[in-house]
Amino acid sequence: MASTAAGEEVPNKRVVLKHYVTGFPSADAMEVLTGTASLAVPPGSSAMVVKNLYISCDPYMRDRMTKHERPSYVPEFVLGEDLITNLCYKSLWPPPFRWYKFICLQTLVNFGVCKVTASGHSDYKVGDLVWGVTGWEEYTLVTEPESFFKIHHPELPLSYYTGVLGMPGLTAWAGFFQVGKPKKGDYVFVSAASGAVGQLVGQLAKLTGCYVVGSAGSDEKVNLLKNKFGFDEAFNYKKEADLDATLRRYFPEGIDIYFESVGGPTLEAVLENMRPHGRIPAVGMISQYNLEEKHGVRNIFQVVAKRLRMEGLLVFDYYSDYYKFEEEMAGYLKEGKISYVEDIAEGLEEAPAALIGLFTGRNVGKQLVAVARV
Amino acid sequence: MASTAAGEEVPNKRVVLKHYVTGFPSADAMEVLTGTASLAVPPGSSAMVVKNLYISCDPYMRDRMTKHERPSYVPEFVLGEDLITNLCYKSLWPPPFRWYKFICLQTLVNFGVCKVTASGHSDYKVGDLVWGVTGWEEYTLVTEPESFFKIHHPELPLSYYTGVLGMPGLTAWAGFFQVGKPKKGDYVFVSAASGAVGQLVGQLAKLTGCYVVGSAGSDEKVNLLKNKFGFDEAFNYKKEADLDATLRRYFPEGIDIYFESVGGPTLEAVLENMRPHGRIPAVGMISQYNLEEKHGVRNIFQVVAKRLRMEGLLVFDYYSDYYKFEEEMAGYLKEGKISYVEDIAEGLEEAPAALIGLFTGRNVGKQLVAVARV
Incomplete structure (x- = not known):
């Protein structure tokens, strides 16, 4: 991050949903665009900026690609013009999804592994490795850092925090x-x-x-x-x-x-x-x-x-058990008691196809996308 | 019971299933026959003979009127000639249904309120009021009296033990x-x-x-x-x-x-x-x-x-809670905290129509049949 001082605008590639989908989705419903991101946290806020390293492709995301007739368990992705309509769903969303609506408009969101690059929050320092719900983009402004878990076993592959440890x-x-x-x-x-x-x-x-x-x-x-x-x-x-x-x-x-x-x-x-x-x-x-x-x-x-x-x-509903789980599972992995297979797509450009591949069964093991290496 | 000494054969009206049913059942699938029953307990056995007072009509009985392709949660009623086929189902049946197969062939069985008229079992005396799975008939030989519950509140209507207290x-x-x-x-x-x-x-x-x-x-x-x-x-x-x-x-x-x-x-x-x-x-x-x-x-x-x-x-699965439940519910009934409505058909002749009426919603409140008054 030497070349990108806090406050600087940097190019920011991101994946957006172009339109809602019915039936079997196609990767064409999504598009990879390049915009810019500020690496600065707004003055006085407790937000943080993260660099996204690995993002997860999960089947439940299919539901978010459909325009809901009635509120579903997670809100649909926002296309931009639908912002007002979506506000009324807010109270039904579980917390990690609620926050992102306001900062990731038009960008897909899901669980990812990230490195903190700027922070106004005393619990999260620059350089911290964390996982939580982030944007399908290179940099994300996170307004509620508390929704992210700290990574305690960086000696294991970081990508594991989109899967076996996530x-x-x-x-x-x-x-x-x-x-x-x-x-x-x-x-x-x-x-x-x-x-x-x-x-x-x-x-x-x-x-x-x-x-x-x-x-x-x-x-x-x-x-x-x-x-x-x-x-x-x-x-x-x-x-x-x-x-x-x-x-x-x-x-x-x-x-x-x-x-x-x-x-x-x-x-x-x-x-x-x-x-x-x-x-x-x-x-x-x-x-x-x-x-x-x-x-x-x-x-x-x-x-x-x-x-x-x-x-x-x-x-x-089980977030309060996470750190207990993390220790137990990290132990199993180190002792060789649990094996784990992942299917890693390289680069945000591959993200739409990787997500759609879940529904044809193309992936072998946990599907994720490497956005950047740490 | 003065006129029917133990050991005497008495007429015994009973309801049998004539054939298995598919689709909507008709009362014609059942028939009321008159045979005889012995009022004596076989020498040396711990069985008992009960006089059936009230029998219950319950929706689950529909399943027992169909010939099962695979074992169901309760066995189908036995037509007689099917005895051998049915033996293989035995291990799947919950206990109260298992015992009756051998003694009530061709007679429908279900929960009922009964009076003990002869007993070889030390816990059950002549005159005891009990409820459990009995035959759709006037007198039933019960080979496993332990499957019957004692009635502790005969001051409430006995028929309640087919319903609110049963x-x-x-x-x-x-x-x-x-x-x-x-x-x-x-x-x-x-x-x-x-x-x-x-x-x-x-x-x-x-x-x-x-x-x-x-x-x-x-x-x-x-x-x-x-x-x-x-x-x-x-x-x-x-x-x-x-x-x-x-x-x-x-x-x-x-x-x-x-x-x-x-x-x-x-x-x-x-x-x-x-x-x-x-x-x-x-x-x-x-x-x-x-x-x-x-x-x-x-x-x-x-x-x-x-x-x-x-x-x-x-x-x-909740039989072990029964007497606790009986006390609680009897209390509610006596205090007027629980109201209860039942729909009583008079006599075994009415039993087939009463059972079928459950599926057309003819009954208002709990459907049962009065076989005899105590």
């Missing part, structure tokens, strides 16, 4: 342990099992002494599940004509915990195969995000018949 | 308090609200300081909800063209607890109107029982987006 990691950990309430010997099924969350759920389940089967969308991914992540069994769901029968084969005793990221027909087949008192932590339903007509799940009655507990969770 | 009452109490985890001020929606379970849930919610809205299928029932059971609001769902909009009107702030007995399009509309962290105790889905093609619920993703907890329960 939002997906905390999601897997909280969903599996707090909602799934596993016991040794439980039968666990994980869908989207090679993705950012799934690969961790499977390994946490193995560490807990469970029997774990994962599904994924290619033989390459199935191979990863069995040979890298230590799942007991794995299958390519695209090769299975009757998922109900497939699950019956892998789980003759039934499923105790289904970690749900997929929804639709997969959920339907799983419900037929759950055991009494089974648990379904649900963190996403990626199979449904691009459908204009959602799949109707016809056997929800199984929730009654088998006394199932299905519970949704969002990572925000 | 299985539906415990279901409402456990579902609302243990699964729903209500807080004062919560917004509560109850479907099938004038039924055996719903009328109690609404009143327990009012006692807890919640705001309660109920739906039912006739203006007469809506009137009961508002003027007898003290619901804050109630509506006739048959008069509402757009249930989503109706719920938005009654719950502008959204729903914290939805007590689910209906399923299908109602569940779908409710999911749109739940508040974050809402709870859905699910005890039945009566709208779906007679459909050959079940309604597909298209917005299960709301479970994730709103971090909902949907949890099924069956009353068996």
